[in-house]
Amino acid sequence: MVITNEFGQSPVDKAIAEEAGDVTVDQFLQELVIRLRIASLGRSQEIRHRKSSRLSEESNKLNEELKSKKSVIAELEARLVEKEKELTSVKDKYDKEADMLKKKSAELSSMQEQMIEATMxxxxxxKGKQTEILDAFVEGFERAILQxxxxxxxxxxxxxDPRKIVRDGSLVDDEEIVEDGLNHQV
Incomplete structure (x- = not known):
């Protein structure tokens, strides 16, 4: 290869270019550019198709995940509805039992009041009975004295004296005997 004034041209290429003429070389170069552009476009399309394919696969995976998550969400929502029904049922039961407890508490208070009244x-x-007994005893004692x-x-x-009793031939207080009897028992 001989170096001419144009760098990188071989004499053969130069001869071919002169023989073919400018129009042919221009057409050749245009075809070459078009082929390179077509190749470039083809490569771009191939890369785009691969990306599109990957995106499509990722999209499919994401759609599957979305469906799965929607299914889980639907299941959780159904369980939430069940739990809310259970909670409502438990709350209603609690309210009924609280009302019943209030009624029973009121009844208990009423019964306690009745018990206090009955005790009184x-x-x-x-007291009346003791007074009646004491009065009957005093009246009987007075009758005995009269007789x-x-x-x-x-x-x-x-x-x-109605408070005294006869012991060992003498009158003694009934209370002393009761106390004395308790001391002997201890």
Whole structure:
């Protein structure tokens, strides 16, 4: 290869170019450029197709994941609806039991009041009964004194006392005997 004034041209290429003429060389170069552009476009299309293919595959995967997640969401929403129904049922049951508890509490308060009233009445009746018994005892004691005075007129009955009893031939307080009896038992 001989170097001419144009760098990188061989004498053969130069001869071919002169023989073919400018129009032919221009056509050749245009065809060469067109082929290179077609090749470039083909390569671009191939790369675009690969990207599109990858995007399509990724899109399919994402669609599958989306369907799966939508299915999970639907399942969770259904479970949420069930749990809300259960919660409503439990709340209703709780409200009913709370109402029942309030009623029972009111009944209990009423019964406690009735028990207090009944206890008070019983204490009053016991007091009344004790008073009646004491009054009956005093009346009976006075009757006995009157009968003894009638049967034994002229006897001194001033020492007679309903709180005393006869023990070992003498009159002693009933309370002393009760206390003395308790001390002997201990």
């Amino acid at each position: 009445k019983m204490k009053e009746l016991e 003894v005075k009638f049967l034994l007129p002229g006897q001194d009955l001033s020492q007679m």
